[in-house]
Amino acid sequence: MSRRDGSWRARSRVRSRSRAFVVVVSLLTALALALAGVVLVLHANLRWLRQGTEAAKEATEAARSVAPDMLSYNHATVEQDLARGRDHTTGELTGHYSRLLQVLVPSVRQEHTVRQAEVVNAAVESATPDRVEVLLFVDTTTTKTVPGEDEPQRQVTQDRARFVMVKSGSRWLVAEMSTLIGSVPAH
Numbered sequence: 001m002s003r004r005d006g007s008w009r010a011r012s013r014v015r016s017r018s019r020a021f022v023v024v025v026s027l028l029t030a031l032a033l034a035l036a037g038v039v040l041v042l043h044a045n046l047r048w049l050r051q052g053t054e055a056a057k058e059a060t061e062a063a064r065s066v067a068p069d070m071l072s073y074n075h076a077t078v079e080q081d082l083a084r085g086r087d088h089t090t091g092e093l094t095g096h097y098s099r100l101l102q103v104l105v106p107s108v109r110q111e112h113t114v115r116q117a118e119v120v121n122a123a124v125e126s127a128t129p130d131r132v133e134v135l136l137f138v139d140t141t142t143t144k145t146v147p148g149e150d151e152p153q154r155q156v157t158q159d160r161a162r163f164v165m166v167k168s169g170s171r172w173l174v175a176e177m178s179t180l181i182g183s184v185p186a187h
Contacts, residue, residue: 051129052127052128052129053127054129055127055128055129055130055131055132055167056124056127056132058172059124059127059132059134059165059167059172060122060123060124060132060134062165062171062172063119063122063134063136063163063165063172063174064119064122064136066085066088066174067117067119067136067138067161067163068116068117068118068119069081069084069085069087069088070085070088070089070174070177071085071115071117071138071140071161071179072115072116072117073085073104073108073113073114073115074113074114074115075108075109075111075112075113075114078101078104078105078108078109079101079105082097082100082101082104082105083101085097086098088173088174089173089174089175089177090166090168090173090174090175091166091175091176092175092176093174093175093176093177110147111144111145111146111147112144112145112152113142113143113144114142114143114144115140115141115142115143116140116141116142117138117139117140117159118138118139118140119136119137119138120137120138120139121136121137122134122135122136122137123135123137125162129167130166130167131164131165131166131167131175132164132165132172133162133163133164133165134162134163134164134165135160135161135162136160136161136162136163137158137159137160138158138159138160138161139156139157139158139159140156140157140158140159141154141155141156142154142155142156142157143155159179160179161177161178161179162176162177162178162179163176163177164176164177
């Protein structure tokens with residue numbers, strides 16, 4: 001074996017090791033970058049989930065607080081009661097409350113209706129940092145005097161309402177509201 005063959009083999013081994021080292025370093029670099037990307041995505045998701053959890057807590061407290069204003073009224077103060085409820089709304093629901101004044105006030109006054117709502121429990125259906133759906137369990141007492149009857153009628157119901165709460169500045173406002181009144185039909 002000549003000297004030339006030996007040095008060529010040595011250089012060839014050095015080049016092979018050098019290429020292998022470059023490939024290994026490249027693969028490790030790519031893996032580190034991929035892991036860093038995964039960590040960043042997971043961190044962003046965790047922050048978003050934490051913000052959603054905090055939003056759920058805040059919005060539920062707000063919904064529990066404003067529901068009596070939005071679901072209660074007295075025939076003697078019905079305009080002020082509905083205006084107070086409207087102050088907790090945003091979007092199309094604000095317009096709905098204005099129309100409700102025109103429709104509801106005459107019958108409430110005529111029947112001397114008093115409706116008192118009390119939130120007994122609440123649960124979050126879904127939450128993101130700026131929008132939370134809250135299910136409220138509400139006990140409602142309604143008293144009214146029907147024209148021609150001597151005694152007022154009193155009714156106590158257990159209702160459910162769904163409030164879609166949205167963040168507006170530092171406040172949580174009701175953007176959508178639906179009441180889920182009803183019972184399972186008997187077969």
